[in-house]
Amino acid sequence: MQNLSRKFSTLPIPKLSPSHPQPTTPFTPYSEIQHCRKILEHKIITILDACNTLNHVKQVHAHVIGNGLSQYSYVITKLVRTLTKLGVPMPTTYPELVFRQVLHPNPFLWAAMIRGCAIEGTLSEAVKYYTLMRREGTGPVSFTFSALFKACGSGLDVNLGRQIHAQTVLIGGFVADLYVGNTLIDMYLKCGFLDCGRKVFDEMPERDVVSWTELIVAYAKSGDMESARDLFQDLSLKDMVVWTAMVTGYAQNSMPKEALDCFERMRGAGVGLDEVTLLGVISACAQLGASRYANWVRDIAEESGFGATQNVLVGSALIDMFSKCGSLDDAYNIFQGMKQRNVFSYSSMIWGFAVHGNANAAIGLFHEMLTTDVRPNWVTFIGVLTACSHAGMVDQGRQLFATMEKYYNVTPSAGHYTCMVDLLGRAGRLEEALELAETMPIVAHGGVWGALLGACRIHKNPDIAQIAASHLFELEPNNIGNYVMLSNIYASAGRWDDVSSVRKLMREKGLKKNPAYSWVETKNGHEKFCAGETSHPKYNKIKKALEDLLNRLQDRGYRPNLNSVDYDVGDEEKMRILMAHSEKLALAYALLYADSGSTIKIAKNIRICEDCHAFMCGASRVTGRHIIVRDNMRFHHFENGTCNCGNFW
């Protein structure tokens, strides 16, 4: 408070030139002046709207002073708002200087300063302006409160927000104002008080689609799509934004089918769409992982004028989607066709190459990016490091890791350490990986230990696995995957006593294995298979096809990997379990019913087991088919008997 006042009093305030008339000094008929003034104000505001650099605004300001207009609150308010729009930090000297030249700021100018602090400054600065304003005896208007609530919302100070809320009720009527009410709801929601937001909403005398949208988004973000949908159904006037909020809500809550249904209803309602809508739809298609949807949404994007070529947001999302749908070529075509590329486009493409096992392309693209203006961020490094680790490029990875902070100013996060532990671990350097996990400068989270545990599975090291698992059981006591993994590692080392003690632990915690399933895309749509299921209508044909395939593979030297079964049962039973793995059923189904010669795309919800991996390798050779399996980690491309992951996963 003190500081600000002092700063204000020492700021040089230019004297107005006496040759220019003051706005309140009529020496021609008053109405005439009013008229001229309105035209002039309008002109300046049009000019300000077109300003897109700080320098432009400064020039306009100089003319405003030069023409003796620095007392026009309306013009100065617009000027301050333009500065805020341009991202000028508040309250730095320049906006303050502009502000202080006005001897008697009107409430709207004060509010513009408060709003500026809310967006480009801090809550405390905003409050200083409010307090100063009240001290000077200026009464608040509704805009004052919407600016203050915005400040509390971005400062996440719900207590102050609540106090001001109480004041507005006392002062009278401001909460009833639509804008104030909406900003107040937004403030409570930003601070995480959904109930309070809902209460304001319920008590508002007047609401508009903005009020509804705010709440719908809040419910969606809290994972409660039912409440969001209930509200949405009650809303009579639905605009593009609120439809988009629903589509995006479903997509963000892993309900891609519902997202697409909602999008179809939106189109049926004749509402337009924009790039934000498309982002939600694209994300839903990426989750479905099916080329059919991927191509469909790409066409819609192009027809709507928000295609990848023009729109960098849509383009980046499409890159990600196509690589998640297994079509790396389509992803790269999108990337190449983009007029503008930013760090999202590059990172998505690098990540796409990495999960498809194309490490050289990922690293090549990274270097290509460095020749442009685009700077890598932490996500970019996750991509290149992952590429290195999946390809066993230890030295490359180490070098990149070493440069990220030094040259690119990206501080390694736990995620980057996860990549490094993964890199060392996959390469068989389990002791080094363990040491890194234990000595890294930030706290290791589940990901780091999970990477180590995964490496212990590849390199069959139950002892280090035990260390990693003990950390994991503490950090993520309910993550079933960790118990299953440790149990698998013990099983393949033949340590059945340890297997049963892990089992016991799982039972005690009441954890149950996730049912494994796979789905495969054919021209008729998706077909889903659960492990061990026999109820499929075509089961007998599938079983027969699988047996034929097995015989052909065994002729060529394939032997079932019974170690992949972590049940201590007889070999025959192990064999039966192996042959009922869901991806094998899906493969047999695709061989029977997919177009002959087409690429077979299988997706599954958990990690592919070693036996299935070897089986797919063999199958790709004897059938001559390109088989892509997406597990929960990455993509495996099986062709001519080998997988491009190099048995590294």
Added chain:
DNA sequence: CTAGGGTTAG
């Protein structure tokens, strides 16, 4: 003046 938004580690 107020509402919808992007890549991400095991």
